[in-house]
Ligand SMILES: Nc1ncnc2c1ncn2[C@@H]1O[C@H](COP(=O)(O)OP(=O)(O)O)[C@@H](O)[C@H]1O
């Protein structure tokens with residue numbers, strides 16, 4: 001008897017007793033559904049983190065110099081030299097000085113935070129200029145009172161549509177707007193677009209201790225991120241002689257580490273949920289054993305009419321496999337439904353990857369086949385004379 | 392066609408040895424209509440199981456169509472049953488969840504025939520028993536007589552060399568029982584070899600030849616119309632016939 005015929009027979013068997021088939025599948029449905037929910041949430045979480053980190057730039061390195069309790073410092077020029085000496089792995093570097101201060105446009109107080117940056121800051125973040133120009137080397141060298149603003153300033157009512165050329169005040173000092181950066185987020189207040197960038201040489205003057213403790217750098221490629229980090233760390237160590245006094249953090253590396261951790265956590269949870277698949281398999285075996293007993297006469301008839309052991313065996317194994325595969329499909333659908341309802345609670349789109357769906361499906365088929373073996377063997381070994389005798 | 396050579400079937404029950412068949416030898420040729428009769432416990436089912444390749448003898452050889460099947464394994468026997476034997480059971484033994492046509496098709500399913508071949512042969516077989524209009528019904532929807540005719544159709548579908556009928560009228564009222572017997576006679580007249588198992592002498596007499604068993608041994612093997620054919624060793628002659636005639 002062909003596989004297709006066995007399969008059709010199994011479908012027939014399932015459809016003639018739907019309630020029982022459903023109860024048989026229940027364990028598998030619950031097991032698969034919980035695996036799908038867990039991997040779905042895990043995947044949603046990872047996607048969310050990836051999006052977040054990609055917004056910060058995957059090649060970006062954040063350098064923080066605390067230098068606390070030590071009189072060692074490193075100059076801006078030395079930092080630029082380090083980048084230059086490692087130019088095959090480090091493309092750009094820029095100081096990043098947060099200014100404590102008030103932005104005032106015409107007569108309006110803004111809540112925008114001001115950051116002092118270098119001329120490569122735009123490239124490090126892969127941003128584009130919407131109009132005007134970015135801060136340039138001579139602005140920094142000559143401490144020009146110029147600034148570049150985010151697209152929020154092109155969309156609010158303060159400057160109308162063309163802020164370039166107009167003036168705003170930072171802590172009372174007048175700065176001329178020389179450029180606008182294209183929209184990065186949604187041009188609203190407090191978004192990334194709500195920013196004012198000035199030459200870092202000016203920003204340092206606003207800060208109390210006049211030192212620069214933050215830099216951003218970008219690696220030349222996604223692959224050289226780690227090399228770039230190590231290169232910078234080595235140079236910083238030579239200066240600070242204590243790796244507690246500085247930190248170089250790569251967003252990609254953090255993301256990778258978090259994803260790895262997430263994979264482990266999801267794997268463990270899915271594994272625990274997967275145990276219920278085992279329980280589901282035992283449920284299938286149980287019902288199949290009952291079914292073999294109930295169908296003793298049918299088996300006897302089939303054998304008397306010429307069914308071989310392997311025909312009976314494959315009939316029951318395929319029936320078990322089909323039952324649990326169906327349970328798997330229902331479980332996948334149910335799990336995706338539940339995941340899509342839970343997702344929004346955590347502000348993520350909880351959708352499992354296609355390979356975890358396929359894996360859940362094949363495991364459920366496998367479980368059915370595995371646990372169908374014992375009942376199928378029992379059925380195949382039945383003696384047709386005994387099977388036909390009893391009434 | 393069927394040759395039993397000193398067939399014995401011995402069951403060991405505790406310390407006792409039960410000879411369900413005891414040195415049974417006979418030949419059945421193509422086209423014969425033979426009834427195997429005997430009281431309950433005389434060994435009819437044992438012989439029928441061996442003839443039907445559902446069981447193998449403890450001693451002796453069984454030749455079916457010239458090949459020794461008494462030493463074959465399970466799978467080989469299944470193949471022989473499928474290709475050369477047609478079964479008609481007392482309890483019809485139809486599968487209630489399958490349609491009439493699907494029941495009739497079943498031997499062909501295990502014979503490896505295609506869907507269309509099976510369907511065509513099943514309908515043809517059902518036509519022979521006059522039930523083609525019931526092809527898509529389910530067995531429990533049919534009367535006992537109709538169900539037995541379906542099981543006859545199933546026995547015929549694979550064109551077997553031997554049709555084995557085990558108490559085919561046992562569960563039927565006398566009129567439908569007679570119809571079934573007439574149908575078996577008709578099949579025999581078309582050239583089919585038929586082995587009928589019954590405890591009922593009057594039914595056995597519809598066959599051409601009677602093999603009577605008693606305690607696992609053959610005590611009569613000859614024409615069905617001989618007086619001796621219906622003599623039961625432990626019941627006086629006349630009384631016995633009267634009793635059996637009341638049954639039908
Ligand atoms: N599996 C078995 N185990 C032990 N004894 C059996 C078995 N099958 C049949 N017998 C015995 O063999 C004898 C013949 O049985 P059977 O062939 O069924 O007779 P019949 O069909 O003529 O009633 C009986 O005494 C029965 O008890």
Ligand SMILES: [Mg+2]
Pocket residue numbers: 432435436
């Ligand atoms: Mg019997």
